[in-house]
Amino acid sequence: MNPRNPPQIGEGKSVSGLDRIARGATATILRSGPESVLKLYDSWVPRWAIESELAAMSVAAAAGVRVPRPGNLFEFGDRLGFEMALVKGQDGMERLMESVDQIRAQAEALAQLQAALHQAKAGGLGTVKQRLALKIDRAEGLAEEDRTRALELLARLPDGNALLHGDFHPGNVMWSRDGPWIIDWIDAGQGDPVADVARSLVLFGEGASEDVHRSQYRAAYRDAYQRASGSSLAHLDDWLTVNRAARLFEPAEPDREALLNLVRAGLNR
Ligand SMILES: Nc1ncnc2c1ncn2[C@@H]1O[C@H](COP(=O)(O)OP(=O)(O)O)[C@@H](O)[C@H]1O
Ligand SMILES: [Mg+2]
Incomplete structure (x- = not known):
């Protein structure tokens, strides 16, 4: 990934070219910027479950719980994902x-x-x-x-x-x-x-x-x-x-x- 020209994540934008940093049970985690990652779900994961994850992260963040700050939900073809702050560790x-x-x-x-x-x-x-x-x-x-x-x-x-x-x-x-x-x-x-x-x-x-x-x-x-x-x-x-x-x-x-x-x-x- 060229750091001077990072891919823009958002509606209709591509995720190809992003480095994969981890693979979980439901999602792939990609590096989307110097301080951010993209959690990209497998296509079988239902929208309501991902929306519920984002809602819980917002409630947690508002209560002062240590949770990576989340962004909005986006569609990437038949997959859904959201960005959040990168945790180095x-x-x-x-x-x-x-x-x-x-x-x-x-x-x-x-x-x-x-x-x-x-x-x-x-x-x-x-x-x-x-x-x-x-x-x-x-x-x-x-x-x-x-x-x-x-x-x-x-x-x-x-x-x-x-x-x-x-x-x-x-x-x-x-x-x-x-x-x-x-x-x-x-x-x-x-x-x-x-x-x-x-x-x-x-x-x-x-x-x-x-x-x-x-x-x-x-x-x-x-x-x-x-x-x-x-x-x-x-x-x-x-x-x-x-x-x-x-x-x-x-x-x-x-x-x-x-x-x-x-x-x-x-x-x-
Ligand atoms: N904000 C983040 N910063 C850095 N690495 C992350 C971040 N979120 C997730 N990861 C990495 O991706 C892996 C899978 O993410 P996770 O949210 O646990 O998904 P899954 O539901 O697939 O287990 C984690 O175990 C971790 O190694
Ligand atoms: Mg996990």
Whole structure:
């Protein structure tokens, strides 16, 4: 890319010629300017989901949460994308791989960041309970009776109006010289913070094949979240059950059998 003649991003403009800097599960990240990136979604990602990501990023930014400043939504052929501020740094997953001896400290840093984020109110965003219900509806491998019971359990859990990220794991926090930046808000919404804690615990491998590093990370994260938020984590076990059931909808889950057993045990408690 010629720095004196950077491609202009906008309606009808081309993205060819931009350098690709990362590839995620739903999007490609391209360098669009000296201080900006373009998040370009795969064509199957629905418009409402991307609009919801942008709305959540705006709510977060307005509440003082450390989120890269987003631009407008644009169409590039059959794909949608938006620009945001470039974060120069490593994501938390890369940092973990570099220093496994720092597991506790890194889990604590993540928990503190998430507890601070949960202080923000998220009026107007979709509810996390709706999101979970949609996923449980389509979860693979769940017996119909368990699906119904999981949905009933979900309906009984508290609503809440805190800003929840919905996919808070080390890979979605980028660390630059001036501190952490939270990215990837496509699953964000409003709800009870404990729902977001449970989702994170499931993402840290909760329910998957046991691994000493993962269990140390989960324990450190959970303790640090409680210390930072003062929360008693009410209904955590039930939030874990519904989040595990919802996780069965996601193709990325590596250990379905273990997760299914935990869902059944949770429903039969
Ligand atoms: N603002 C940014 N600045 C620099 N790199 C970014 C930025 N946003 C995302 N990335 C990189 O792109 C990857 C994928 O972005 P992400 O928003 O997490 O998409 P996905 O939903 O596909 O996981 C991230 O893990 C990170 O490495
Ligand atoms: Mg991501």
